[in-house]
Amino acid sequence: MYITITSQKMGGNYSKxxxxxxxxxxxxxxxxxxxxxxxxxxQFGDEISAEEVxxxxxxxxxKLENMEPRFYSITVSPSKYELGKLQDNSEDLKKYSRExxxxxxxxxxxxxxxxxxxxxxxxxxxxxxxxxxFKGSDLQVRENQPFATKILQxxxxxxxxxxGTMEGNIKYKEKEITKLEREAPHQQEGKRIVQGMEKxxxxxxxxxxxxxxxxxxxxxLSPGSKYKASNVELNGKEVxxxxxxxxxxxxxxxxxxxxFGYHRNFAETYQARKDFIKNPKIYFAALMKLPTxxxxxxxxxxxxxxxxxxxxxxxxQGQLAMKLFKGLRxxxxxxxxxxxxxx
Numbered sequence: 063m064y065i066t067i068t069s070q071k072m073g074g075n076y077s078k079x080x081x082x083x084x085x086x087x088x089x090x091x092x093x094x095x096x097x098x099x100x101x102x103x104x105q106f107g108d109e110i111s112a113e114e115v116x117x118x119x120x121x122x123x124x125k126l127e128n129m130e131p132r133f134y135s136i137t138v139s140p141s142k143y144e145l146g147k148l149q150d151n152s153e154d155l156k157k158y159s160r161e162x163x164x165x166x167x168x169x170x171x172x173x174x175x176x177x178x179x180x181x182x183x184x185x186x187x188x189x190x191x192x193x194x195x196f197k198g199s200d201l202q203v204r205e206n207q208p209f210a211t212k213i214l215q216x217x218x219x220x221x222x223x224x225x226g227t228m229e230g231n232i233k234y235k236e237k238e239i240t241k242l243e244r245e246a247p248h249q250q251e252g253k254r255i256v257q258g259m260e261k262x263x264x265x266x267x268x269x270x271x272x273x274x275x276x277x278x279x280x281x282x283l284s285p286g287s288k289y290k291a292s293n294v295e296l297n298g299k300e301v302x303x304x305x306x307x308x309x310x311x312x313x314x315x316x317x318x319x320x321x322f323g324y325h326r327n328f329a330e331t332y333q334a335r336k337d338f339i340k341n342p343k344i345y346f347a348a349l350m351k352l353p354t355x356x357x358x359x360x361x362x363x364x365x366x367x368x369x370x371x372x373x374x375x376x377x378x379q380g381q382l383a384m385k386l387f388k389g390l391r392x393x394x395x396x397x398x399x400x401x402x403x404x405x
Contacts (some may be wrong), residue, residue: 063315063330064139067285067307069131076131080119080271083135084112087189087269100152102277115187115271122185122273124280134285136270138162139194141316143363147322151266152190153292154317158321159188159268165313166272171290171304174281184283186272192230193266196260202255209246210256213239283311286338308336328352329360 070077077083091099102110104368123132138159148154163186170179196203216235222228223235246254250262276283283305290306311332319326328348337345349360 063144063318064229065311065314066137068135069286070133070135080116080133084116088112090191090193100190102189103156104187105163105181113149118185119271119273122275122279126273126274131274131312133274134272136272144324145264145266146164146204147324155190155266155268158318161317162314163310163320165317169306169310172281174276183276184272185277186270188270190268192266194261196255196261198257204259206248206255209242213242327363329363
Protein backbone atom coordinates (compact mmCIF):
# COMPACT_ATOMS: atom_id res chain seq x y z
CA MET A 63 0.00 0.00 0.00
CA TYR A 64 1.53 3.30 -1.10
CA ILE A 65 -0.04 6.48 0.21
CA THR A 66 1.03 10.08 -0.33
CA ILE A 67 -0.43 13.31 1.01
CA THR A 68 0.63 16.41 -0.91
CA SER A 69 -0.43 20.03 -1.14
CA GLN A 70 -1.19 20.95 -4.73
CA LYS A 71 1.13 23.44 -6.41
CA MET A 72 1.42 24.93 -9.88
CA GLY A 73 5.11 25.66 -10.24
CA GLY A 74 6.23 27.32 -7.02
CA ASN A 75 2.80 28.58 -6.01
CA TYR A 76 -0.17 26.85 -4.43
CA SER A 77 -3.08 26.27 -6.78
CA LYS A 78 -5.80 28.88 -6.31
CA UNK A 79 -8.35 26.58 -7.90
CA UNK A 80 -8.93 22.84 -8.13
CA UNK A 81 -9.79 23.19 -11.84
CA UNK A 82 -6.50 21.91 -13.27
CA UNK A 83 -6.21 19.04 -10.82
CA UNK A 84 -9.80 17.92 -11.37
CA UNK A 85 -9.24 18.16 -15.12
CA UNK A 86 -6.20 15.92 -14.76
CA UNK A 87 -8.27 13.34 -12.89
CA UNK A 88 -10.85 13.34 -15.68
CA UNK A 89 -8.32 12.13 -18.26
CA UNK A 90 -9.42 8.47 -18.15
CA UNK A 91 -13.02 9.45 -18.90
CA UNK A 92 -12.13 11.01 -22.24
CA UNK A 93 -13.84 9.16 -25.07
CA UNK A 94 -15.89 6.89 -22.80
CA UNK A 95 -19.65 6.49 -22.76
CA UNK A 96 -21.41 7.87 -19.67
CA UNK A 97 -22.05 4.43 -18.18
CA UNK A 98 -18.36 3.52 -18.44
CA UNK A 99 -17.03 6.66 -16.72
CA UNK A 100 -15.64 6.76 -13.19
CA UNK A 101 -17.33 9.64 -11.37
CA UNK A 102 -16.28 11.51 -8.27
CA UNK A 103 -17.82 10.43 -4.96
CA UNK A 104 -17.60 11.33 -1.29
CA GLN A 105 -18.75 9.87 2.01
CA PHE A 106 -22.41 10.36 1.25
CA GLY A 107 -22.88 10.50 -2.51
CA ASP A 108 -21.93 8.96 -5.86
CA GLU A 109 -21.80 10.27 -9.44
CA ILE A 110 -20.64 13.74 -8.44
CA SER A 111 -19.68 15.89 -11.41
CA ALA A 112 -16.28 17.50 -11.91
CA GLU A 113 -18.00 20.90 -11.98
CA GLU A 114 -19.48 20.33 -8.52
CA VAL A 115 -16.11 19.24 -7.12
CA UNK A 116 -14.44 22.40 -8.38
CA UNK A 117 -17.25 24.61 -7.08
CA UNK A 118 -17.24 23.03 -3.61
CA UNK A 119 -13.45 22.97 -3.15
CA UNK A 120 -12.88 26.47 -4.56
CA UNK A 121 -15.72 27.86 -2.46
CA UNK A 122 -14.34 26.46 0.78
CA UNK A 123 -11.24 28.61 1.25
CA UNK A 124 -12.31 31.36 3.68
CA LYS A 125 -9.46 33.39 5.23
CA LEU A 126 -6.70 31.29 3.67
CA GLU A 127 -3.57 33.23 2.78
CA ASN A 128 -1.98 33.09 -0.68
CA MET A 129 0.88 30.99 0.68
CA GLU A 130 -1.44 28.40 2.22
CA PRO A 131 -2.68 25.35 0.24
CA ARG A 132 -6.39 25.37 -0.63
CA PHE A 133 -6.60 21.60 -0.78
CA TYR A 134 -4.54 18.44 -0.41
CA SER A 135 -4.23 15.41 -2.65
CA ILE A 136 -4.21 11.93 -1.12
CA THR A 137 -3.16 9.16 -3.49
CA VAL A 138 -3.70 5.55 -2.44
CA SER A 139 -2.05 2.86 -4.56
CA PRO A 140 -2.68 -0.74 -3.46
CA SER A 141 -0.14 -3.32 -4.58
CA LYS A 142 -1.05 -6.00 -7.11
CA TYR A 143 -1.28 -8.46 -4.20
CA GLU A 144 -3.77 -6.23 -2.39
CA LEU A 145 -5.75 -5.65 -5.59
CA GLY A 146 -5.89 -9.41 -6.01
CA LYS A 147 -8.14 -9.61 -2.93
CA LEU A 148 -10.79 -7.37 -4.48
CA GLN A 149 -13.86 -8.69 -6.26
CA ASP A 150 -14.74 -5.43 -8.04
CA ASN A 151 -11.92 -2.87 -8.11
CA SER A 152 -14.17 0.16 -8.55
CA GLU A 153 -16.78 -0.67 -5.93
CA ASP A 154 -14.37 -2.20 -3.43
CA LEU A 155 -11.97 0.75 -3.60
CA LYS A 156 -14.89 3.14 -3.25
CA LYS A 157 -15.91 1.28 -0.09
CA TYR A 158 -12.34 1.36 1.18
CA SER A 159 -12.02 5.09 0.46
CA ARG A 160 -14.93 5.84 2.78
CA GLU A 161 -13.41 3.76 5.57
CA UNK A 162 -9.99 5.30 4.93
CA UNK A 163 -11.31 8.83 5.39
CA UNK A 164 -12.62 7.83 8.81
CA UNK A 165 -9.03 6.92 9.67
CA UNK A 166 -7.93 10.26 8.24
CA UNK A 167 -10.09 12.37 10.54
CA UNK A 168 -9.14 10.40 13.65
CA UNK A 169 -5.46 11.15 12.92
CA UNK A 170 -5.98 14.86 13.64
CA UNK A 171 -5.14 16.16 17.10
CA UNK A 172 -7.79 18.83 16.71
CA UNK A 173 -11.16 19.76 18.09
CA UNK A 174 -14.04 21.57 16.41
CA UNK A 175 -16.44 23.22 18.81
CA UNK A 176 -14.94 21.17 21.63
CA UNK A 177 -15.29 17.79 19.88
CA UNK A 178 -12.80 15.58 18.00
CA UNK A 179 -12.83 15.91 14.21
CA UNK A 180 -15.35 13.54 12.57
CA UNK A 181 -16.08 12.50 9.01
CA UNK A 182 -18.90 15.07 8.93
CA UNK A 183 -16.36 17.84 9.54
CA UNK A 184 -14.34 17.43 6.33
CA UNK A 185 -15.04 18.13 2.69
CA UNK A 186 -13.50 15.66 0.26
CA UNK A 187 -14.08 14.09 -3.15
CA UNK A 188 -12.52 10.90 -4.44
CA UNK A 189 -12.11 9.16 -7.79
CA UNK A 190 -10.96 5.70 -8.83
CA UNK A 191 -8.49 5.37 -11.70
CA UNK A 192 -7.39 2.17 -13.41
CA UNK A 193 -4.31 3.19 -15.38
CA UNK A 194 -0.84 4.30 -14.39
CA UNK A 195 2.09 5.43 -16.51
CA PHE A 196 5.80 5.23 -15.82
CA LYS A 197 7.26 8.43 -14.39
CA GLY A 198 10.76 9.77 -14.89
CA SER A 199 11.52 8.97 -11.24
CA ASP A 200 10.60 5.29 -11.60
CA LEU A 201 13.49 2.84 -11.23
CA GLN A 202 12.80 1.25 -14.62
CA VAL A 203 12.91 4.57 -16.48
CA ARG A 204 16.04 5.75 -14.66
CA GLU A 205 17.97 2.56 -15.33
CA ASN A 206 16.89 2.59 -18.99
CA GLN A 207 17.97 6.23 -19.40
CA PRO A 208 21.56 5.59 -20.59
CA PHE A 209 20.13 3.48 -23.42
CA ALA A 210 17.53 6.16 -24.20
CA THR A 211 20.29 8.79 -24.44
CA LYS A 212 22.32 6.70 -26.88
CA ILE A 213 19.23 5.93 -28.98
CA LEU A 214 18.32 9.62 -29.16
CA GLN A 215 21.84 10.48 -30.33
CA UNK A 216 21.71 7.77 -33.01
CA UNK A 217 18.35 9.07 -34.27
CA UNK A 218 19.80 12.58 -34.42
CA UNK A 219 22.74 11.25 -36.42
CA UNK A 220 20.37 9.49 -38.84
CA UNK A 221 18.50 12.75 -39.47
CA UNK A 222 21.78 14.57 -40.12
CA UNK A 223 22.95 11.86 -42.51
CA UNK A 224 19.61 12.04 -44.28
CA UNK A 225 19.81 15.80 -44.85
CA GLY A 226 23.46 15.68 -45.85
CA THR A 227 24.97 17.51 -42.88
CA MET A 228 26.76 14.42 -41.62
CA GLU A 229 28.45 11.40 -43.18
CA GLY A 230 27.64 7.88 -42.05
CA ASN A 231 25.78 4.62 -42.64
CA ILE A 232 22.09 4.89 -41.79
CA LYS A 233 21.47 1.12 -41.83
CA TYR A 234 24.33 0.55 -39.39
CA LYS A 235 22.96 3.11 -36.98
CA GLU A 236 19.46 1.64 -37.27
CA LYS A 237 20.91 -1.76 -36.29
CA GLU A 238 22.60 -0.10 -33.30
CA ILE A 239 19.24 1.33 -32.23
CA THR A 240 17.59 -2.08 -32.50
CA LYS A 241 20.37 -3.60 -30.40
CA LEU A 242 20.07 -0.93 -27.71
CA GLU A 243 16.28 -1.28 -27.59
CA ARG A 244 16.71 -5.00 -26.97
CA GLU A 245 19.51 -4.61 -24.38
CA ALA A 246 17.73 -2.07 -22.18
CA PRO A 247 17.34 -3.80 -18.78
CA HIS A 248 13.64 -3.04 -18.27
CA GLN A 249 11.14 -4.24 -20.85
CA GLN A 250 7.37 -4.52 -20.99
CA GLU A 251 5.72 -6.69 -23.63
CA GLY A 252 8.98 -6.70 -25.57
CA LYS A 253 9.41 -2.93 -25.58
CA ARG A 254 11.84 -0.72 -23.69
CA ILE A 255 10.10 0.98 -20.77
CA VAL A 256 10.00 4.75 -21.22
CA GLN A 257 8.41 7.65 -19.39
CA GLY A 258 4.71 7.93 -20.19
CA MET A 259 4.25 4.23 -21.08
CA GLU A 260 1.19 2.67 -19.45
CA LYS A 261 2.00 0.06 -16.82
CA UNK A 262 0.73 -3.44 -17.47
CA UNK A 263 -1.51 -5.40 -15.14
CA UNK A 264 -4.07 -4.11 -12.67
CA UNK A 265 -3.19 -0.53 -11.72
CA UNK A 266 -6.35 0.62 -9.94
CA UNK A 267 -5.76 3.37 -7.40
CA UNK A 268 -7.56 6.18 -5.57
CA UNK A 269 -7.22 9.95 -5.84
CA UNK A 270 -8.75 12.04 -3.07
CA UNK A 271 -9.12 15.84 -3.00
CA UNK A 272 -9.63 17.10 0.53
CA UNK A 273 -10.26 20.73 1.39
CA UNK A 274 -7.86 22.52 3.75
CA UNK A 275 -10.87 24.07 5.50
CA UNK A 276 -13.44 22.02 7.36
CA UNK A 277 -16.96 21.55 5.98
CA UNK A 278 -18.18 24.69 7.79
CA UNK A 279 -15.42 26.73 6.11
CA UNK A 280 -14.35 28.04 9.54
CA UNK A 281 -11.52 25.80 10.74
CA UNK A 282 -8.23 24.88 9.07
CA LEU A 283 -7.34 21.18 8.98
CA SER A 284 -3.86 20.57 7.61
CA PRO A 285 -2.55 17.02 7.13
CA GLY A 286 0.72 18.72 6.20
CA SER A 287 1.28 19.90 9.75
CA LYS A 288 4.77 19.20 11.05
CA TYR A 289 3.25 18.52 14.47
CA LYS A 290 1.93 15.08 15.39
CA ALA A 291 0.18 16.25 18.52
CA SER A 292 0.70 19.32 20.65
CA ASN A 293 -1.15 22.16 22.35
CA VAL A 294 -0.59 25.84 21.69
CA GLU A 295 -2.09 29.00 23.16
CA LEU A 296 -4.07 31.06 20.66
CA ASN A 297 -5.96 34.23 21.60
CA GLY A 298 -5.71 33.27 25.25
CA LYS A 299 -7.08 29.77 24.70
CA GLU A 300 -5.31 26.43 24.60
CA VAL A 301 -5.76 24.86 21.15
CA UNK A 302 -4.83 21.35 20.00
CA UNK A 303 -2.91 21.00 16.75
CA UNK A 304 -1.23 18.39 14.63
CA UNK A 305 -1.77 15.43 12.30
CA UNK A 306 -0.19 12.03 12.93
CA UNK A 307 0.84 10.63 9.55
CA UNK A 308 2.36 7.50 11.05
CA UNK A 309 -0.94 6.71 12.72
CA UNK A 310 -2.88 7.39 9.52
CA UNK A 311 -0.72 5.12 7.36
CA UNK A 312 -0.84 2.30 9.90
CA UNK A 313 -4.61 2.61 10.29
CA UNK A 314 -4.99 2.59 6.50
CA UNK A 315 -3.26 -0.79 6.31
CA UNK A 316 -5.27 -2.31 9.13
CA UNK A 317 -8.53 -1.03 7.65
CA UNK A 318 -7.71 -2.60 4.27
CA UNK A 319 -6.75 -5.90 5.89
CA UNK A 320 -9.90 -6.02 7.99
CA UNK A 321 -12.19 -4.96 5.14
CA PHE A 322 -10.91 -7.48 2.61
CA GLY A 323 -9.43 -10.25 4.77
CA TYR A 324 -5.90 -9.52 3.58
CA HIS A 325 -2.92 -11.15 5.33
CA ARG A 326 -0.17 -8.52 5.24
CA ASN A 327 3.40 -9.73 5.11
CA PHE A 328 6.06 -8.04 7.25
CA ALA A 329 7.75 -6.51 4.18
CA GLU A 330 4.49 -4.83 3.13
CA THR A 331 3.98 -2.88 6.33
CA TYR A 332 4.57 0.83 6.64
CA GLN A 333 6.46 0.31 9.89
CA ALA A 334 8.86 -2.16 8.24
CA ARG A 335 9.66 0.22 5.40
CA LYS A 336 10.14 3.06 7.83
CA ASP A 337 12.48 0.94 9.96
CA PHE A 338 14.43 -0.01 6.83
CA ILE A 339 15.37 3.65 6.43
CA LYS A 340 15.61 4.81 10.03
CA ASN A 341 16.52 1.67 12.00
CA PRO A 342 18.02 -0.93 9.63
CA LYS A 343 19.31 -3.11 12.47
CA ILE A 344 15.80 -3.40 13.87
CA TYR A 345 14.42 -4.12 10.38
CA PHE A 346 16.85 -6.96 9.61
CA ALA A 347 16.58 -8.43 13.09
CA ALA A 348 12.79 -8.62 12.69
CA LEU A 349 13.14 -10.03 9.17
CA MET A 350 15.43 -12.83 10.29
CA LYS A 351 13.00 -13.83 13.07
CA LEU A 352 10.14 -14.45 10.63
CA PRO A 353 8.95 -18.02 10.00
CA THR A 354 10.61 -19.54 6.92
CA UNK A 355 7.58 -19.15 4.64
CA UNK A 356 6.96 -15.56 5.75
CA UNK A 357 10.63 -14.72 5.25
CA UNK A 358 10.60 -16.20 1.74
CA UNK A 359 7.52 -14.16 0.84
CA UNK A 360 9.15 -11.03 2.29
CA UNK A 361 12.14 -11.44 -0.04
CA UNK A 362 9.83 -12.01 -2.98
CA UNK A 363 7.86 -8.88 -2.18
CA UNK A 364 11.02 -6.81 -1.79
CA UNK A 365 12.04 -7.74 -5.30
CA UNK A 366 8.60 -7.19 -6.83
CA UNK A 367 8.12 -3.75 -5.29
CA UNK A 368 11.49 -2.41 -6.37
CA UNK A 369 13.23 -2.59 -2.99
CA UNK A 370 16.89 -3.59 -3.34
CA UNK A 371 17.54 -7.26 -2.76
CA UNK A 372 20.02 -8.10 -0.04
CA UNK A 373 23.15 -10.14 -0.76
CA UNK A 374 23.88 -13.13 1.45
CA UNK A 375 22.80 -11.99 4.92
CA UNK A 376 24.54 -13.41 8.00
CA UNK A 377 22.20 -15.10 10.42
CA UNK A 378 23.22 -13.26 13.57
CA GLN A 379 22.44 -9.61 14.09
CA GLY A 380 26.00 -8.89 15.19
CA GLN A 381 27.36 -9.88 11.79
CA LEU A 382 25.21 -7.41 9.89
CA ALA A 383 27.55 -4.78 8.47
CA MET A 384 26.70 -1.06 8.76
CA LYS A 385 28.14 -0.49 5.30
CA LEU A 386 25.49 -2.84 3.90
CA PHE A 387 22.79 -1.01 5.88
CA LYS A 388 23.79 2.37 4.50
CA GLY A 389 23.96 1.16 0.91
CA LEU A 390 20.56 -0.53 1.07
CA ARG A 391 19.04 2.41 2.89
CA UNK A 392 20.08 4.82 0.13
CA UNK A 393 18.60 2.44 -2.42
CA UNK A 394 15.30 2.00 -0.63
CA UNK A 395 14.91 5.75 -0.14
CA UNK A 396 14.95 6.14 -3.91
CA UNK A 397 12.70 3.13 -4.44
CA UNK A 398 10.16 4.36 -1.92
CA UNK A 399 10.10 7.86 -3.40
CA UNK A 400 9.62 6.48 -6.92
CA UNK A 401 6.81 4.27 -5.63
CA UNK A 402 5.25 7.23 -3.82
CA UNK A 403 5.09 5.73 -0.38
CA UNK A 404 4.26 8.45 2.07
CA UNK A 405 6.82 8.69 4.83
